[in-house]
Amino acid sequence: MYSTFDQSVYQQELSTQWLGHSFSYFEELESTNSHVKNISAEEVTHGMVCLADDQIKGRGQYERNWESESGENLTFSLVFRPQTTDRFHVLTLACALAIVDYIDELLPNSNVCIKWPNDVMIDQKKVAGLLTETMFSGNTLDRLIIGIGLNVNQKAFSSEVSGKATSIAIEKGQTVERENLLSELLSRIEYNYNLWQRRRQDLLKSINRNIIGYGQWIELIVNGQLLEDTFKMLGINKAGQLVVLGEDGELKSFSYEQIRLVTD
Numbered sequence: 001m002y003s004t005f006d007q008s009v010y011q012q013e014l015s016t017q018w019l020g021h022s023f024s025y026f027e028e029l030e031s032t033n034s035h036v037k038n039i040s041a042e043e044v045t046h047g048m049v050c051l052a053d054d055q056i057k058g059r060g061q062y063e064r065n066w067e068s069e070s071g072e073n074l075t076f077s078l079v080f081r082p083q084t085t086d087r088f089h090v091l092t093l094a095c096a097l098a099i100v101d102y103i104d105e106l107l108p109n110s111n112v113c114i115k116w117p118n119d120v121m122i123d124q125k126k127v128a129g130l131l132t133e134t135m136f137s138g139n140t141l142d143r144l145i146i147g148i149g150l151n152v153n154q155k156a157f158s159s160e161v162s163g164k165a166t167s168i169a170i171e172k173g174q175t176v177e178r179e180n181l182l183s184e185l186l187s188r189i190e191y192n193y194n195l196w197q198r199r200r201q202d203l204l205k206s207i208n209r210n211i212i213g214y215g216q217w218i219e220l221i222v223n224g225q226l227l228e229d230t231f232k233m234l235g236i237n238k239a240g241q242l243v244v245l246g247e248d249g250e251l252k253s254f255s256y257e258q259i260r261l262v263t264d
């Protein structure tokens with residue numbers, strides 16, 4: 001059932017220092033990521049959040065569409081203007097970790113984890129996806145956009161993703177207030193952002209502990225090709241690359257564009 005996102009409830013519940021204080025809401029938009037990409041540099045502030053109840057052209061990874069029923073879920077973009085121009089992928093994973101931690105609290109017995117590179121899964125079904133985009137002005141980073149699609153109250157999915165997708169409501173057996181969920185989530189994301197900025201090692205440890213396949217022997221698809229060997233997944237390093245140990249005893253690291261994991 002469609003329900004409009006209530007901005008005043010969100011504002012009342014928000015307890016962050018800076019994230020989400022600047023908030024734009026749209027009932028309908030092509031894509032929140034595209035929207036914040038298109039606004040002028042003067043209008044962009046660090047920590048702004050753009051949310052739409054309905055995206056007509058919601059975008060996912062690998063040029064896919066992002067499917068989300070109007071008014072049921074959270075589809076939003078975060079805009080950051082960090083000083084550094086590196087380690088973006090760690091920040092995306094830090095946001096994914098915030099989602100994992102929050103779901104873990106809401107659903108204590110659920111098996112929730114991060115799937116490399118940008119998904120959050122509950123019992124091997126996707127509950128959230130993240131899409132990170134950067135905009136540079138010359139060599140200077142103008143904005144870093146992290147788009148998040150989190151399935152909250154949607155109960156049924158199209159045949160294309162049915163069986164592979166889930167929502168918090170499906171797992172919990174009851175609907176959840178989106179406004180409260182977003183404000184809680186933003187607090188956790190802000191906390192993880194601060195850890196990321198301070199280059200805290202414990203952030204990497206927590207990400208690694210929550211990634212599917214960590215410490216296991218896995219198969220890898222590199223640049224679209226399944227490799228014959230298996231690799232022991234050692235986790236992500238501080239640059240956000242995935243580090244694996246080969247059967248030959250050699251360490252290898254991959255950027256997130258290069259590989260996909262076969263974990264099941």
Ligand code: BTN
Nearest residue numbers: 031033059060061076129147149
């Ligand atoms: C994925 O493929 O898993 C990433 C999905 C990202 C979807 C979100 S919804 C809000 C933001 N706007 C978009 O167009 N995409 C992202």
